Amino acid sequence: MILEERYDPRKVEPKWQKYWADMNLHKTETQMDQKKFYCLEMFPYPSGKIHMGHVRNYAIGDVIARYKKMQGYNVLHPMGWDAFGMPAENAAIKHSVHPLKWTYENISYMRSQLDKLGLSYDWDREVTTCSPEYYKWNQWFFIKMLEKGIAYRKSSYVNWCPSCETVLANEQVIDTKCWRCDSIVIQKELDQWFLRITNYAEELLRACDELTGWPEKVVLMQKNWIGKSYGVEVDFRIEGTDDSIRIFTTRQDTLFGATFLCLSPNHPLSRKLVSDKKELEKITAKYGKVDEKLGLFTGHYCINPTNSERIPIYIANFVLMEYGTGAIMSVPAHDQRDFDFAKNYGLHIKVVIEPEDKLPPHPPLTRGGQAGGESYELKEAYEDEGVLVNSGQFSGLESPEAREKIAHYIEEKGLGKKVVNYKLRDWGISRQRYWGTPIPVVYCAKCGIVPVPEKDLPVILPEDVKFTGKGGSPLLEAESFIRTSCPSCNGDARRETDTMDTFVDSSWYFVAYCLGKGNIDFISAAGSRPSAVSYWMPVDQYIGGVEHAVLHLLYSRFFTRVLRDLRIINCSEPFKNLLTQGMVIKDGAKMSKSKGNVVDPDYLIEKYGSDTSRLFSLFAAPPEKDLEWSDKGVEGAYRFLNRIWNIVFQNLDSMKSTDVTAFNKTGLDDISEAGRNLLRKTHQTIRKVTHDIEREYHFNTAIAALMELVNGISGFEPRNEKDRQIFRFAVENTLLLLFPFTPHITEELWHSIGNMKSISGQEWPACDEDLAKDEEIELVIQINGKLRGKLMIPRGLSDDEIKQRALNDPKAIEIIGKKEIKKVLVVKGRLINIVIGEHVCPK
């Protein structure tokens, strides 16, 4: 092979991309007897073109995949398309292009972009979520969940634009207004499908502690999202009726301080207790509005079961129906929201907790004030824990103990019970949209809701529909789709027109990759254990943006458990290790079209090639941190690759004629000092690069180490045969170590020096610790902790010898003078610290 004088990535990169494809080098087989590594990057939404965030994400993944492969793992490294979603539908409305066409054209273009990046994907395993072959299994899982009671139907609220007559996603509601027509968005009640993720709340929470390969931050976010809390439910009898209101609280230590009770406007009792329905409607309309705290007195009272006090019942817009019991006791002295509310409506404020120290900054609280606590003025609620007062038999206890005792008392007296609550809600998956997986049920006048039988799956999403952007989902107009017969009674029936949330698609795609294109089949797999899935799962390394820290990752953990319970999979956690890469920033802000600070990957690849683009993305910051884009930095990366190219080109003849296989450890005595240094540096670099990749994938420092090695090589002039061997050894190892980062140029140079086989099949270099050892070390001399000198000493001196040398150092002698030496500390291989007194030694 002939090496061009000048490095031209436009020639080099397509050549090797074709070579790898022709050789089928990235095809992966399931081989049960081989150690495996499943490397996965979050698949993209085919929005049109890839952006720099993708480049970074996939460059990181590709380095890991190629590195693991060189280490002898059987690596699964797949890619696919998260292809259902709203932008396709928006494009249809705006540009009259069918979502299917739009999506597949985008996929085709983006696929070519990924190929240009030289990513080592096994495309035989590609998944496209909008293909019937794929979404059939969304439907099948849904049916299975329906059978198991995990999928269910209930009424819920959606964002609704009255003008467009359509449902809006949260991100389409901008400042309470419709994104397209600026109408005020209202809440509309609809029957929708839910998945009972809350069944798994406890398991998902507990297993968080086993996610040791995840960033702590993400684990914490998941825990907070699940939001477990311990408390009690207590019944408050409504005066003059047989009804009672059940409230939930975590602060039962403040129970004696409850001076009123609040119901959610959506609470079933609200309609019963409020006679003025118009007022109730007003409050209901403001339900969930964060800025206003509104209340409505019901005219009814209830009895605080602990102290028999009669307290008013209010309806309050800020009480959530979805959490706890939809009713709360209000303790204005110890909850700021209740405090504000009480001030607003002139309600009693009764202190039942005092701070233990009773010191400012808390407002002065007079112990034993008159009953009701009106005798002093509070400026704000005291929300911390403390000592109970005005709490009957519990007065004098501290909050934690009081909570235990009061909870026990409540259970004993039959007033309520201890409960655990979670913030996690069931997952609503119904979307009133076209471009998604049809939910496979039919509605029959006689039989009600009937699931589509497995044999009739998939329910195909019809193509001939109209996109107007008005009047809800285009499926509502698709008569031939809607009209069907009931699978149970054969009578006329209507299909469900809602489609599934696209998070369903991405909750199991990593399992689909294990089976491969055309082979996804869980029917024959259920109950048995398909070898491919059990071999590959879990994903060993998952890489993606932190924006998916909660939803996608939590849904995937949930789905994996459902699949486990269906005996399709034999692990509970889908992702063993997770790397959340930082954003790509330019001029201090996230790249976005509106800011005009985007860098176009196509332009970058055309100008510098993908190797340079990859190298810079990996060099400029460690993967988990944000990456500040720098055009100049890209130039620097390009320059570095050029330097390596030039080194190889300039030494081509000598390298070709040097047999590096004859090079070994024997006969090193006659090597020149420069040769010895380069050899040592090479081994040290092997060690450092390996170490940095292993330690949290710190590619930036690994690349820095390679730059140092290249600096060493370029300053080295071989003078004899041994030198030439070392030179070639150093260059070959540079190429091997650099290969996962910049596969094209290294493959080119690898072949140019006479290697016949692909560099991708080579083993990862091993460091020879003997050869990596420094012969001399630099001894740092500190006096009283301050750097005062440096000394080269041979490796392996004893502490005493080191002390002698340091104390004999002229500079040390000068500074120490006649002062007393109090202590001498030797830190092996690093430094010596001589501690001396302030004054001249008296002796």
Added chain:
RNA sequence: GCCGGAGUGGUGGAAUUGGUAGACACAAGGGACUUAAAAUCCCUCGCUCCCAAAGGGCGUGCCGGUUCGAGUCCGGCCUCCGGCACCA
């Protein structure tokens, strides 16, 4: 408000368990080559005192502490970023 994370040269970032702060780059300045430029190569590059060198002082957001020794550990602040946000 609550929960996280981060503050290091002109810039991006290094510094493995407390042990030489600023690796490696970028930018800048100077030089070589060239008719010239680009490219390439070489040198300088935290601040400061000193004509300069030698040498000294200061320096990892701020204040204090522990230690022979602190970017790293502890306490208290400040600033920025991210997540959650009426969850009772």
